[in-house]
Amino acid sequence: MTFTFKKAAFGGLATLGAVALLAGCASAPEESDEAGGGEALDYLPCMVSDAGGFDDKSFNQLGLEGMQRAAEELGTEYIEVESAAETDYPSNLQNLVDQGCNTIVTVGFLLAPAALESATANPDVEYVSIDDTVDQDFDGTTDAENIKPIIFDTAQAAFLAGYLSAGMSETGAVGTFGGINIPTVSIFMDGFAQGVEYHNEQKGTDVQVIGWDRAAQDGSFTGGFEANDTARQVAQGLIDQNVDVLLPVGGPIYQSAAAAIRDAGRDIALIGVDADVFETDPSVGDLLLTSIRKGIDVGTYEALVAAGNGEFSAEPFIGTLENEGVGLAPFHDFEDAVSDELKTELEDLQQQIIDGDIVVESYLASQE
Known part of the structure; x- marks a missing residue:
C-alpha cells in the first residue's frame, strides 16, 4: 500500500469533462467562497483507492x-492511500482514521464492507462511498448515517452505447467483458445489451x-481489475467470435483489450468506461468509438x-442522463464515421430515457 500526504496542486489536474453533476437525489451544494491559497481550514479529506490504484485512467483516478x-x-x-489488494482495505481505513481525517472517500464497490465497519466504529467521521450504497443488509437504505453514497445509473448511458454499437457494427456481433461480476460492472454490460x-x-x-x-x-x-494476460485472453476470445465493437468494463482491463485489438489486424472499435478514455489515455484514442462517462x-x-x-x-446522489x-x-476520431442519422437517433433516445418513455432496467432504476 502507498500513502501520500500533500498539498493540492490544481495545475496538475485534468480539466473537468463536459459532464456536470447539476442535480440528483440530493441537490448539489453551492461552491465555497473560500479560494485555495487562503488560510487553511481545520479539515482533512482523505481517500482510499481500490486495488486498481490511482493511475487506472478510470474511476480511481477520477475520484x-x-x-x-x-x-x-x-x-x-x-491524504490519499492506494490499496494493492482487497486485504489492505480495513487497515488503510484505520490508518486514515488514526491520522485525523474528517471525511474519508472510499472508491469502489469492493470497499463497501470495510467502509461500513469503519463508519460504524467511527460515527464522528464522515464517509463518501463512490459506486456503492453500502447497503449490506439489502433493505434499500445505507447502513450507516455517516456514509454518503455517490452512485451512477450507468445502464442509461450504456444503453446509448449499445444502440450506437449496433448501428456501427458491420459484422453483426459486438462484445463486452468485465473484471468481476458485481453490480457496478454488470450494470454497464446489461445496459449495453439492452x-x-x-x-x-x-x-x-x-x-x-x-x-x-x-x-x-x-x-x-x-476475475480482477488488472491489465494482464488473462484480460487479453478474454478480449481475444471475443475478437475470435468476430465482434467489431468491444466494451471492457473494469478499470485498466481496457488496456489489454486495446492490445488484443491491435494484434487482430482488423477494424474493431473500443468503448471506454468511467472517464473519457480518449482524454485520460491518448495511446488508445484512435481505437475509441466513445466512452460511457461517469461524473x-x-x-x-x-x-x-x-x-x-x-x-x-448523507443523502445519496444518483447520476443519471437527466442530471x-x-x-x-x-x-473524437470517430466523429465523421458516425452518421448524422445515427447521431440524431441517439439524441432522441437520450431524451426518451429522460422523459421515461424508454425504461432502462438496472438495480438503481427504482431508487431514482
Missing part, C-alpha cells in the same frame, strides 16, 4: 482528481452481444466541498 480540486478550493491538505436489443427491435437487425447473457445475468469476466470527479468534488464547509449530507451524472463522451 482522486475530484478530491484534489476540492482540497485546492478549500485551501487544505489531503441498447443492442432495442436497435434490433427498431431496425429489424440481428446484432448479437457476445460476452453477456441478460437472462442469466452472467458473462465473460477476468465521479465532479461528484467527489461537490461532496467534499460541502463537507469542508460543514454541510456534509448529466452519466453520458456518452464525444466520438
